[in-house]
Amino acid sequence: MEYGNRQLLAKEGLQDLILAMQALEYMVIGPKIEQEAIVYEEINSLEDLPRGWTDLQTAGTYRIKRRDDDAYFGYVVGPRSLKHYLHPPRQLVATATRDGQRWEFESIENIEQKYAFLGVRACEIAAMRVQDRVFLQGDYVDPLYAKRRESALIVAVNCTMAAPTCFCTSMQTGPRCTDGYDLALTELAEAFVIEAGSDKGEKILRDLPCSPVTTADLEQARKLQQQAVEQISKTMNPVNLREDLLENLNHDRWEETARRCLSCANCTMVCPTCFCSTVEEVVDLSGDNIERRRTWDSCFDIDFSYQNGSIVRNDIRSRYRQWLTHKLATWHDQFDQSGCVGCGRCITWCPVGIDLTEEVAVIREKKCSE
Numbered sequence: 133m134e135y136g137n138r139q140l141l142a143k144e145g146l147q148d149l150i151l152a153m154q155a156l157e158y159m160v161i162g163p164k165i166e167q168e169a170i171v172y173e174e175i176n177s178l179e180d181l182p183r184g185w186t187d188l189q190t191a192g193t194y195r196i197k198r199r200d201d202d203a204y205f206g207y208v209v210g211p212r213s214l215k216h217y218l219h220p221p222r223q224l225v226a227t228a229t230r231d232g233q234r235w236e237f238e239s240i241e242n243i244e245q246k247y248a249f250l251g252v253r254a255c256e257i258a259a260m261r262v263q264d265r266v267f268l269q270g271d272y273v274d275p276l277y278a279k280r281r282e283s284a285l286i287v288a289v290n291c292t293m294a295a296p297t298c299f300c301t302s303m304q305t306g307p308r309c310t311d312g313y314d315l316a317l318t319e320l321a322e323a324f325v326i327e328a329g330s331d332k333g334e335k336i337l338r339d340l341p342c343s344p345v346t347t348a349d350l351e352q353a354r355k356l357q358q359q360a361v362e363q364i365s366k367t368m369n370p371v372n373l374r375e376d377l378l379e380n381l382n383h384d385r386w387e388e389t390a391r392r393c394l395s396c397a398n399c400t401m402v403c404p405t406c407f408c409s410t411v412e413e414v415v416d417l418s419g420d421n422i423e424r425r426r427t428w429d430s431c432f433d434i435d436f437s438y439q440n441g442s443i444v445r446n447d448i449r450s451r452y453r454q455w456l457t458h459k460l461a462t463w464h465d466q467f468d469q470s471g472c473v474g475c476g477r478c479i480t481w482c483p484v485g486i487d488l489t490e491e492v493a494v495i496r497e498k499k500c501s502e
C-alpha cells in the first residue's frame with residue numbers, strides 16, 4: 133500500500149497523538165531531559181518533552197542548552213538509542229527453581245509491554261534495521277527482541293538540524309526518514325507536517341485533529357530538512373572502506389590511538405548497532421532459585437576475548453582495532469552491511485574524543501604499504 137498523504141498537525145495536537153498511543157496500550161518512549169542529557173524515557177504528556185532545548189555536541193563533549201524558540205524536537209540524538217528498549221542492557225532470560233528433588237526451568241520468551249517510540253531519527257531507524265539483521269534474520273532468532281520489535285510503533289521525526297558529529301549522509305541513512313516508520317513528523321515553526329508510513333500509522337492519523345497541508349507548509353518542511361543536510365560537515369567515504377581497513381591491520385595509527393583510548397567501552401554502549409552481551413547465572417541465598425541474566429558486554433572489556441585459558445586481545449590496540457574493523461569492515465562479511473549508521477554517538481561520548489572518521493582518514497592517508 134502507498135502512503136505519503138501529508139497533513140498538518142497543530143503543536144498541541146501532539147498531545148492527542150500521545151493519548152492515542154496510550155489508548156492503544158503502548159508505553160510511549162520519547163525524548164526527556166534526564167541528568168543533563170536528552171534521552172529516551174517513558175513520557176506521559178507533552179510536558180515531558182524537551183521543549184525549547186537543544187544539544188551541543190563535539191568530539192568528547194555534550195551539553196544541553198536553551199533554544200531561542202519552543203521547538204519540541206530541536207536537538208539531534210542523545211546517548212540512549214532504541215536498543216536500550218529493544219535489546220535492553222539487563223534482561224532476565226531464564227529461571228530455575230528447585231521443587232523438592234527436581235528443578236523447574238523456565239525460559240522468558242514472552243514480553244507483554246509494547247513500546248511506541250516518539251522522535252526517532254532516520255539514522256536510528258537504520259540502526260534498528262541493523263539489529264533486526266542480527267537478532268531476527270540469522271540462524272537464531274532472539275524471541276525477546278522479536279516480540280518487542282514486532283509490537284513497536286515508530287513515530288519518526290525528520291531532522292531539521294545536525295551536530296558536528298553527524299555523518300548520516302555519508303552512510304546514506306539520513307537525515308530524512310524514507311521508510312521504516314509508522315508515522316513521520318517534520319516540525320515547522322507553528323505546526324507539524326505528519327504522514328503515515330504503515331497501516332498502523334494510517335489508523336492513528338485518521339483520528340488526529342489534522343488540517344490540510346498547504347504548499348507553503350511543504351516548502352517550509354523541505355527547507356528545514358535541507359538545512360539539516362547542509363549542516364552536516366563530517367564525512368566518511370564507505371567505498372572500499374572494508375579493504376582499506378583490513379589491508380592496514382599493522383598500521384602505526386592503531387598503536388597511537390591505543391595510547392589515548394581508555395578502553396572504557398562508552399563507544400560500544402552508546403552505539404545503536406553494537407549488540408554483544410554476556411550471560412551470568414545468579415543463585416539466591418537459599419540455593420533454590422537461579423536467574424540467568426543477559427547484560428550488555430563490550431569488545432573493550434579485557435575478558436571479552438577470553439578463550440581456553442587466555443585473553444586473545446590483551447592490549448588496547450587490538451581491542452580498538454577489533455571494534456573499528458568489525459564495525460566498518462567484517463560486519464559486511466557477517467551481515468552484508470556496515471555496522472555504522474553515522475549517528476556520531478561514539479564520537480560525542482568518547483571521553484577522550486576519539487573520532488572514528490578521523491581514524492579512518494589517517495589510515496587511508498598513509499597506508500601500510502606506502
Ligand code: SF4
Nearest residue numbers: 403472473475476478
Ligand atoms: S559506530 Fe559510532 S557513528 Fe557509527 S553507528 Fe555506532 S555510535 Fe553511531
Ligand code: SF4
Nearest residue numbers: 393394396397399482
Ligand atoms: S574509543 Fe573512546 S569511548 Fe571507546 S573505549 Fe576508547 S576511550 Fe572509551
